[in-house]
Amino acid sequence: MATPREVETAVRSLALRLAEVEPGIRRRYCADRTVSCRVSDLGVVWSGRLSDDGLCDLTSAGAERAQVRLAVSSDDLLALSDGRLAVPSAWATGRLRVQANPMDLLRLRSLL
Numbered sequence: 001m002a003t004p005r006e007v008e009t010a011v012r013s014l015a016l017r018l019a020e021v022e023p024g025i026r027r028r029y030c031a032d033r034t035v036s037c038r039v040s041d042l043g044v045v046w047s048g049r050l051s052d053d054g055l056c057d058l059t060s061a062g063a064e065r066a067q068v069r070l071a072v073s074s075d076d077l078l079a080l081s082d083g084r085l086a087v088p089s090a091w092a093t094g095r096l097r098v099q100a101n102p103m104d105l106l107r108l109r110s111l112l
Helices: 002-020 022-029 074-081 088-092 101-112
Strands: 031-037 043-049 054-059 068-072 098-099
Touching: 002 043, 002 054, 002 074, 031 074, 068 074, 074 088, 088 098
Parallel strands: 031 068
Antiparallel strands: 031 043, 043 054, 068 098
């Protein structure tokens, strides 16, 4: 199990990677949505706002009522952030759970 500090580093790393996506692509696929990521084994929820600027307003005082909700273990979050685990594989195997409306899922899939 990863530490809370490692999880924070991983979340911020993922936000930075999203910020590095070409602005035109972000504008095309990022609708303005609230996002939360529940780290199941630590009981921590990170939240923020996804927009064409990237993932902004990150906080660990997250709310479960976000428009796009993710759930993942701390170890899998670290693997996602450093590239050892691909998002499609994690989602297909149930290691990453995503709750969102179908259009948001399609947009996110195109972005990731």
